[in-house]
Amino acid sequence: xxxxxxxxxxxxxxxxxxxxxxxxxxxxxxxxxxxxxxxxxxxxxxxxxxxxxxxxxxxxxxxxxxxxxxxxxxxxxxxxxxxxxxxxxxxxxxxxxxxxxxxxxxxxxxxxxxxxxxxxxxxxxxxxxxxxxxxxxxxxxxxxxxxxxxxxxxxxxxxxxxxxxxxxxxxxxxxxxxxxxxxxxxxxxxxxxxxxxxxxxxxxxxxxxxxxxxxxxxxxxxxxxxxxxxxxxxxxxxxxxxxxxxxxxxxxxxxxxxxxxxxxxxxxxxxxxxxxxxxxxxxxxxxxxxxxxxxxxxxxxxxxxxxxxxxxxxxxxxxxxxxxxxxxxxxxxxxxxxxxxxxxxxxxxxxxxxxxxxxxxxxxxxxxxxxxxxxxxxxxxxxxxxxxxxxxxxxxxxxxxxxxxxxxxxxxxxxxxxxxxxxxxxxxxxxxxxxxxxxxxxxxxxxxxxxxxxxxxxxxxxxxxxxxxxxxxxxxxxxxxxxxxxxxxxxxxxxxxxxxxxxxxxxxxxxxxxxxxxxxxxxxxxxxxxxxxxxxxxxxxxxxxxxxxxxxxxxxxxxxxxxxxxxxxxxxxxxxxxxxxxxxxxxxxxxxxxxxxxxxxxxxxxxxxxxxxxxxxxxxxxxxxxxxxxxxxxxxxxxxxxxxxx
Numbered sequence: 001x002x003x004x005x006x007x008x009x010x011x012x013x014x015x016x017x018x019x020x021x022x023x024x025x026x027x028x029x030x031x032x033x034x035x036x037x038x039x040x041x042x043x044x045x046x047x048x049x050x051x052x053x054x055x056x057x058x059x060x061x062x063x064x065x066x067x068x069x070x071x072x073x074x075x076x077x078x079x080x081x082x083x084x085x086x087x088x089x090x091x092x093x094x095x096x097x098x099x100x101x102x103x104x105x106x107x108x109x110x111x112x113x114x115x116x117x118x119x120x121x122x123x124x125x126x127x128x129x130x131x132x133x134x135x136x137x138x139x140x141x142x143x144x145x146x147x148x149x150x151x152x153x154x155x156x157x158x159x160x161x162x163x164x165x166x167x168x169x170x171x172x173x174x175x176x177x178x179x180x181x182x183x184x185x186x187x188x189x190x191x192x193x194x195x196x197x198x199x200x201x202x203x204x205x206x207x208x209x210x211x212x213x214x215x216x217x218x219x220x221x222x223x224x225x226x227x228x229x230x231x232x233x234x235x236x237x238x239x240x241x242x243x244x245x246x247x248x249x250x251x252x253x254x255x256x257x258x259x260x261x262x263x264x265x266x267x268x269x270x271x272x273x274x275x276x277x278x279x280x281x282x283x284x285x286x287x288x289x290x291x292x293x294x295x296x297x298x299x300x301x302x303x304x305x306x307x308x309x310x311x312x313x314x315x316x317x318x319x320x321x322x323x324x325x326x327x328x329x330x331x332x333x334x335x336x337x338x339x340x341x342x343x344x345x346x347x348x349x350x351x352x353x354x355x356x357x358x359x360x361x362x363x364x365x366x367x368x369x370x371x372x373x374x375x376x377x378x379x380x381x382x383x384x385x386x387x388x389x390x391x392x393x394x395x396x397x398x399x400x401x402x403x404x405x406x407x408x409x410x411x412x413x414x415x416x417x418x419x420x421x422x423x424x425x426x427x428x429x430x431x432x433x434x435x436x437x438x439x440x441x442x443x444x445x446x447x448x449x450x451x452x453x454x455x456x457x458x459x460x461x462x463x464x465x466x467x468x469x470x471x472x473x474x475x476x477x478x479x480x481x482x483x484x485x486x487x488x489x490x491x492x493x494x495x496x497x498x499x500x501x502x503x504x505x506x507x508x509x510x511x512x513x514x515x516x517x518x519x520x521x522x523x524x525x526x527x528x529x530x531x532x533x534x535x536x537x538x539x540x541x542x543x544x545x546x547x548x549x550x551x552x553x554x555x556x557x558x559x560x561x562x563x564x565x566x567x568x569x570x571x572x573x574x575x576x577x578x579x580x581x582x583x584x585x586x587x588x589x590x591x592x593x594x595x596x597x598x599x600x601x602x603x604x605x606x607x608x609x610x611x612x613x614x615x616x617x618x619x620x621x622x623x624x625x626x627x628x629x630x631x632x633x634x635x636x637x638x639x640x641x642x643x644x645x646x
Contacts, residue, residue, distance in 0.1 A: 045142040052112060052138060052216050053129035054534070055576060060123070060131065067123045069620040070280030070629045076266070078632025080613065081288035081307035083298045086480035086510025087259045088291065090240030094223075096180060096552075098240030099514050101262045102289045103627075105223070107158070107247030111135040111149045111168065111202075112220035113277045124623025128534040130217060131277050134163055134224060134248065144212040149220065151200040156271040157226045158246040165196035170227035172204075172219065178237035182551035186541050190215060211571030214536035224248065248272075250282040262289040280616075283631040295482040305610060305646045309626065312606035314482045315380035322608065331645040333611050336604045340621035342531035343601035345390045348475070348492070349527045350595050351520055352557045353549075356471060360594055361453040366473065366524070367597040368446035369495035373434030376600060379487050384600035388428045390587050391531055392601055396580060398426040398588035405581045406588075409569060416562040418592070427591040429598045437491055438498055446499050455500075463500040472502040475524045478513040485526070518552060527555045529596070532586075535570035535579050543567065543590065556595035563589050610646065612637035 050062040066072045082102075090098035093105040113122050113133035122130060132138070135149040155163035172194040176184045193205045204219045206212070229235070229245045244253045250272065254265035264287040272278050290307045292298035299317055302310045303324050312318045326332045348370065350357045357363055372386050389397040402410055402422060410417045433439040447457075455463040455471045463471040473496060477489050489505045496503035508516070516522060530542050530553070541551060544567060545559035566589050570582035605624050615630045640646045 046139055047142065048137060048139040050137055051129060051131035052220060053126075054213060054217075058129055058131075059126050064276050066276050066279035067125065067620075069123075069125050069616055069618075069625075071616045071631070072280040074280050074283045074616075074629070074631040075634070076283050076631075077285050077634060078612070078637065079286040079288055080284045080309050080627070080630070080632065081290060082309050082311075083290050083292055083301065083307050085292060085295060085298065086478065088262075089258060089511075090242065091244040091253060091256060091262075092235075092237070092239070092241050094175075094179060094237050095240045096238060096518060099511055100240075101256060103262070103264060103287065104244065104253075106264060106287075107244060107249050107252050108223035108225065109134050109155075109248045109272075110221045110223055111138075111151070112217065122623075122628075124620035124625055124628070127622055128217075128536075130220065133272070133275070133277055134168075135220070138216070138220070140216060144206065144215060145208070146203060146205045147216045147219065148197065148201055148203045151202065152272075153200050154271050155248055157229075157248045158252045158267055159226070159229075161226055161228055161246075162199075163224060163226075163248050164199045165202035166199070167227050168202045168222075168224050169194045169196050170230070171225045172222060174225065174230070174237050175222065180552060182541055182547035182553065185547060186537065187218065190537065191219060194219070211537060211568070213571045214538055218537070250278070251287060254286070259291055261291060263287070264289075281629050283629070284627070285632075287627060292480075294480050302608070308610040309613070310608045311626075312608055314484050315383045316484050317482075318606050319381035319383065326610070326645055327608075329643075329645070331611055331640055331643065332608055334608045335606075337607060337624050338619060338621075339603065339605045339624065342391045342394050342533065343387060343603065344528045345387070345392075345531055345596070345598070346526070346528040346601070347387070347599040348524045348597040349555045350524060350597075351522055351555075352559070352595055353520065354523055357523065359453050361449045362455070362471075363594055365446040365449040365453070365499065366496060366501070367594075368430060368442040368449075369499060369501075370492050370597050370599070371432040371434070371437055371439055371442075371495065372429065372600065373432045374437050374439075375488055375491065377434050378437075379484055379491070380600065384602055386429050387598040387601040388591070389426075390529065390590050391533070391583070393603060394533065396533065396583045396587060398584050398591065400425045402426075402585070402588065406585050409566075409581055409585050410588075413562065413565050416565055417589075418562075421588065421592050426588045427594065438495055443495065443498060450499065450501075457500045461500055462502055470502050471500070473523045474503075475505045475526075476513055476516050476522050477505055477507050477526065478510050479507050480510045480513075489526070517555070520555065520557065524597075525555060526599075529553075529555075532583060535567075535573065535583060537571065539567045539570065539586070540564070543586075558590075558593060558595050560589070560593050563593065610640060612640060 051058050084102040088099045088101040090100050091104045093100040111134045112130040134151055134155050136152045138147055138149045140147040151165060157163060176188055190207055190210055191204055192207050195203045197203055206215045225245055235241060242256065250266055250270045251264040252267050254263040256262045266282060266285050292301060295314060299321060301307060322334050350363050352358060376382055376384050391397050401424065410422055430442065432442055450463060454465050458464055475489055477486060493503045493505050517525060532539060541547060542553045543558055543563055545564050548554050548557050548559035566582060566586045570579055570586060573579040573582055612633055613630050614633050
């Protein structure tokens with residue numbers, strides 16, 4: 001076909017050749033990706049440790065034998081008995097309903113050892129560091145975006161069931177599904193997943209774009225429950241019950257009689273006696289809790305030897321009550337023990353959800369009705385000091401006018417910080433005339449503030465607003481509390497009445513008091529917050545806005561954008577120095593918000609006990625450790641019996 005172009009040939013497709021090319025190309029891509037990951041892994045530092053602290057400054061090395069302050073040869077045996085006020089109707093300490101038995105949390109352990117439930121850190125000579133308990137070690141990336149706990153395969157619950165990674169994941173999810181709402185919501189935002197990699201490895205992955213503080217120690221400190229028991233019994237975490245799930249701890253519930261007593265018994269088959277974290281600790285064979293309707297009945301029982309150890313919280317009893325035969329003969333020891341922790345920020349807490357209390361002028365006026373000096377001298381034998389700060393007597397306590405790094409931090413927050421907070425000294429508790437209950441100067445100041453706030457005095461001497469609404473304040477108190485506390489509240493209320501406020505206090509039984517406290521059914525309540533020496537995301541749960549409407553840890557319902565921002569800066573700090581500046585600013589801000597009337601504090605612990613116990617000296621800075629590392633002295637106990645004292 002001369003002169004004509006041959007027709008184009010149809011293309012030939014070799015599907016196998018194409019497939020081979022794709023495989024080769026994909027393989028090259030995967031190889032390149034793996035090389036990149038390997039290069040990234042070379043730069044990503046993975047930390048493996050026997051314990052945890054945020055800054056990595058653990059005191060005790062991996063081969064530590066025991067904590068420095070314990071007596072590793074402390075004898076095991078005997079009993080220590082304490083009292084609890086009021087009643088209990090549950091052995092589930094994590095339910096929002098009912099009143100849990102004292103120490104009912106004690107039967108459970110966590111991946112990292114700690115004593116948060118007692119208010120004391122572990123170890124007692126260090127603050128905010130912890131060591132492996134159910135976990136023998138942990139590993140985490142330098143950015144703290146995940147952590148893997150390697151669990152001890154020998155760990156067992158009291159019924160002999162192994163403690164596994166599946167139990168850890170189950171417990172974590174149980175708290176999220178059935179735990180306190182404020183806790184669950186805070187954790188859900190921070191912990192993306194909990195995964196059992198095998199029976200003895202559990203991995204937690206954390207959210208991006210948040211502070212790395214209190215993530216590893218949060219999941220490491222969560223109690224671990226037996227999944228099998230919950231599944232077999234159908235029990236719920238949010239419901240009260242008298243049957244306690246078996247724990248893995250050194251003590252388990254031996255018996256409980258509602259509203260009378262609870263006995264915890266040391267488990268001789270406890271799996272963890274060999275661990276260095278437990279050496280010299282958990283020394284009593286039994287811990288017994290006796291319940292009494294009120295403090296007077298409890299003290300009489302102590303004098304009779306019905307229980308043998310009494311942390312004393314009543315100043316009148318401490319000053320005058322220990323003049324009885326057993327004490328005079330030396331059978332009962334009365335001691336003041338050092339306490340290096342900042343005192344608990346206790347006081348009269350305002351319910352900021354009450355419309356009338358949203359005006360700071362009203363809160364300041366009410367505060368002026370509390371006369372610390374008279375109360376301390378007339379009702380408390382002059383034994384206490386006036387508290388001003390949330391971190392009283394520590395280097396973090398805000399003093400004077402802010403300056404230096406603290407001032408720069410506050411200025412960086414712009415309009416969130418009121419001008420007077422930058423130019424005036426940190427808020428201090430007011431001073432009163434201790435010679436008379438009704439300090440007239442303070443009452444005049446208070447009444448002027450109430451006038452300014454629109455609460456005028458009517459013909460009947462009562463204060464009302466423009467709508468004719470009465471200014472009423474009610475303070476509930478527990479009937480199981482001390483007579484001294486009743487007298488303190490009564491004197492406070494009498495001053496409020498002098499201002500024209502319709503004030504009263506309501507003395508109610510312990511169960512009703514607990515219910516009203518949980519439901520935030522009060523105007524003012526004597527309650528407490530938590531002091532802080534280091535930053536942690538728990539600060540948001542206790543002082544932050546997000547769960548303020550319902551958090552049991554924030555009884556005022558404080559919701560302050562300024563406080564939130566300062567907490568964020570504390571959590572984002574890159575060094576301890578930066579952290580401490582932010583925490584000082586936080587103390588200043590909390591005092592400026594004025595949601596609590598600070599009352600009194602003691603910089604030591606009062607204890608009295610029948611002379612059959614010993615403890616190591618010196619005691620550590622952050623723990624008295626009575627149920628932790630004290631022990632029973634059999635010879636002393638026999639001497640008491642021989643003398644007919646017990």
